[in-house]
Amino acid sequence: MVRTASRKMAAVANAPAPAPAGPPDVAVEHLTHVYETANGAVKALDDIDFEVPQGKFVGIVGPSGCGKSSLLLMLAGLLQPSEGRIVVREHALTAPRPADVGVVFQEASLLPWKTALENVEFPLKLRGTARAERRDRALELLELVGLADFRDRLPHELSGGMRQRVSIARGFSQDPKILLMDEPFAALDEQTRLTLGDELLKIWTRHQKTVIFVTHSLTEAVYLCDEVLVMSHRPGRIIDRVTIPLERPRTYEMMATETFGHLRERIWRSIRTT
Ligand SMILES: Nc1ncnc2c1ncn2[C@@H]1O[C@H](COP(=O)(O)OP(=O)(O)OP(=O)(O)O)[C@@H](O)[C@H]1O
Ligand SMILES: [Mg+2]
Incomplete structure (x- = not known):
């Protein structure tokens, strides 16, 4: 009985995703x-x-x-x-x-006069998200890409890979569909x-x-x-x-x-x- 059930569950897990509506x-x-x-x-x-x-x-x-x-x-x-x-x-x-539609470009395209944190916050600011909330979210995303300690650095103070990670965090913060x-x-x-x-x-x-x-x-x-x-x-x-x-x-x-x-x-x- 149990075996049948688990076989069934495995089959369900392997089933193709239902066609999207x-x-x-x-x-x-x-x-x-x-x-x-x-x-x-x-x-x-x-x-x-x-x-x-x-x-x-x-x-x-x-x-x-x-x-x-x-x-x-x-x-x-x-x-x-x-x-x-x-x-x-x-x-x-x-x-x-x-x-x-949000974009993460091939080359990091950050605003050079804004810090890493401000760059990630920017799309949230444009959307009118409250200051405290956008700061929290941006910090969370910088943490996710391993750059929380570099939050106050300007883009030119970061390596190419780091700039790209800030760019990725900014893409996520934009939260597009x-x-x-x-x-x-x-x-x-x-x-x-x-x-x-x-x-x-x-x-x-x-x-x-x-x-x-x-x-x-x-x-x-x-x-x-x-x-x-x-x-x-x-x-x-x-x-x-x-x-x-x-x-x-x-x-x-x-x-x-x-x-x-x-x-x-x-x-x-x-x-x-x-
Ligand atoms: N602004 C432009 N003006 C003229 N030609 C361009 C321009 N941008 C791209 N091209 C040309 O269009 C073609 C496609 O370029 P594209 O950058 O879309 O390629 P890609 O597939 O992204 O390449 P990669 O994998 O190297 O990033 C190339 O031959 C390129 O030289
Ligand atoms: Mg390309």
Whole structure:
């Protein structure tokens, strides 16, 4: 009897997540982007199509220069597509929607005259959060990224990796429904990278966010994501969509499993053949 019950529970834990109700949080339709430069036109993205259902964690991988950052800038409403359109939470995107969409850029982009703490507080201040509350929240987030002792330092007094961690904390403090992250952990050591990945998963689960995550690390992509989109060389097209069926919560032990290895291998093969 007990054995039957526990077998049933294991089956439930392994079952695919139920299909999300409602429209996708992000829909990208026939998106193409061409940069006009003094030396001619550079086609960065070519006919990109995908949807991100509410609450999903989607990764984007692809060779350097294939247009990943350009795609994220467009999803943030900071760059206009040459063709196609983006729909965010049922609104055709024509300008940034900071309440819905937050961004952690590839390069830390902090306000240089504000301290680490003030930078993390800034999105909360813009939202009108009371001073004491925003200070507490910002401190909590700086603690999370291991920088509580550096709260009063200006960005130029921090290392590149530290600045990036402040940037990540600021992305979290913004608390948007949709979080766009462009190689957020690239400048970090392996251990910090794994720890912050787990923290990101906790925040994602607890606050039911939708995450679009660009990375060059295939291990990170498989470990974090529900689905990984693989892009070709420039002009970037989506050449593979890999569903990651690993159950959640993810654990480090999973990285040593055959399934994990196969998934990583499949993504690697797709990238190599672009
Ligand atoms: N502002 C710009 N003006 C002209 N060309 C640009 C501009 N930004 C990017 N590009 C070009 O568009 C292409 C895609 O760039 P993008 O930064 O989106 O690539 P990426 O996939 O993010 O690369 P990486 O993995 O190195 O970060 C590249 O060929 C790049 O040179
Ligand atoms: Mg980039």
